[in-house]
Amino acid sequence: MTTSTTTTTNNTLHLSEDDTASFIAAVKAVATSASTDQARAILCNVLIEISDNEIKLSATNSYMLTIVTLSGPTWINNINAKFHVVAKHLVKAMPTGTKNHMSLEVTDGVFVINSESKIDHLSMQAGEFPNIKGLTSGYEKVTDKLGVDFALNPKFASTLLKQAEVFRGKNSEAPVVIKAAETHMKPIHMKCNVIDRGEWYALIMPVRL
Numbered sequence: 001m002t003t004s005t006t007t008t009t010n011n012t013l014h015l016s017e018d019d020t021a022s023f024i025a026a027v028k029a030v031a032t033s034a035s036t037d038q039a040r041a042i043l044c045n046v047l048i049e050i051s052d053n054e055i056k057l058s059a060t061n062s063y064m065l066t067i068v069t070l071s072g073p074t075w076i077n078n079i080n081a082k083f084h085v086v087a088k089h090l091v092k093a094m095p096t097g098t099k100n101h102m103s104l105e106v107t108d109g110v111f112v113i114n115s116e117s118k119i120d121h122l123s124m125q126a127g128e129f130p131n132i133k134g135l136t137s138g139y140e141k142v143t144d145k146l147g148v149d150f151a152l153n154p155k156f157a158s159t160l161l162k163q164a165e166v167f168r169g170k171n172s173e174a175p176v177v178i179k180a181a182e183t184h185m186k187p188i189h190m191k192c193n194v195i196d197r198g199e200w201y202a203l204i205m206p207v208r209l
Contacts, residue, residue, distance in 0.1 A: 011079055012105040013050070019070070020102045020115075021169075022197045024094045026057050026068040029167040029200055032159050034087035035061035042127040045084035050106065052080075058132060059087055063205050064156045065132060065187075066163055070198040081106045083124040093120035135187060135203060150184045150206040160202045164192045167200040181206065 006019045015023060027046070035043035040062075047058040054071040083106075095102065095115040105112035111122045164176045172194050179189040187203040194200070 011107065012103050013079060014103045015101060017099055017101055018196070020095075020100045021098075022070055023055070023102065023104075024100070025167050025169060026055075026070055026198070027090055027094055029163040030057045030059045030066045030068050031087040031091045032059075032163060033061060033064050033066035033202070034059040037061075042084075042125070042129060044086055044088075045125050045129065046087045046090050047084045047129045047132075048082070048111070050079045050081045050104075058129075060130065060132060062130075063153065064160060064202065065135060065204075066160065066200070066202045067132070067136065068167060068198060068200050079106055083111065084127075084129050085111055085122040085124060089120075089122050093118075093122060136189075136201065148180050148182070148184055149209065150181060150188060151209050152188070152204060153207055156204050160190060160204060163202065164190070164200050167197070168192055168194045169197070172197075184209065 006016045007014050030046055034046060038044065043061055045059070047056075049056040049058075054069060056067060056069045058065070058067045060066070093113045095117050100115055100117075103112075103114045105114070109124050111124060113120045113122065161176065168174045174192050174194045176190050176192045179191075181188050185206060185208070187205055190202045190204070192200040
């Protein structure tokens with residue numbers, strides 16, 4: 001672990017080396033759940049919520065959903081913001097290599113990502129991102145002990161498990177916990193908690209047998 005800490009100056013969040021690595025992993029994990037269909041432009045975005053000591057990133061293509069929550073004692077933050085940016089632009093703005101430091105700035109209509117190698121200005125997109133909170137509650141529900149038969153799109157299922165692998169990183173063996181749906185047509189929930197990084201959560205909609 002590095003000794004540097006994450007700090008805030010006005011509307012700019014200066015990330016430590018560890019927190020930069022966590023943010024990059026979160027972006028890469030979440031972005032693959034965004035849609036690529038321009039006919040559904042709002043779903044081509046990643047929703048970013050910054051509040052208190054937490055950063056949450058969410059994306060969905062309506063068939064699967066991913067939410068990554070980054071939090072911990074190193075987040076020192078006085079920014080409160082909620083906006084969405086194009087997923088592919090967010091991924092492109094991430095620095096490459098290791099041992100990076102980034103700063104995140106929220107200004108009027110622009111999300112600025114600054115690293116040692118480059119600076120990107122991402123426009124905050126217009127429109128109303130879907131209300132996804134109600135979908136996630138199923139993870140806490142108790143299912144019967146008999147189990148439920150369900151069918152999954154293998155492309156989406158493999159994408160989500162790859163996200164979890166990317167988010168947890170090479171030094172973690174955190175497992176993915178899969179919560180079966182209450183019925184064969186309810187969402188199937190997945191979760192992976194990574195020490196010193198945060199939580200990866202996903203759901204996938206089953207297909208009819």
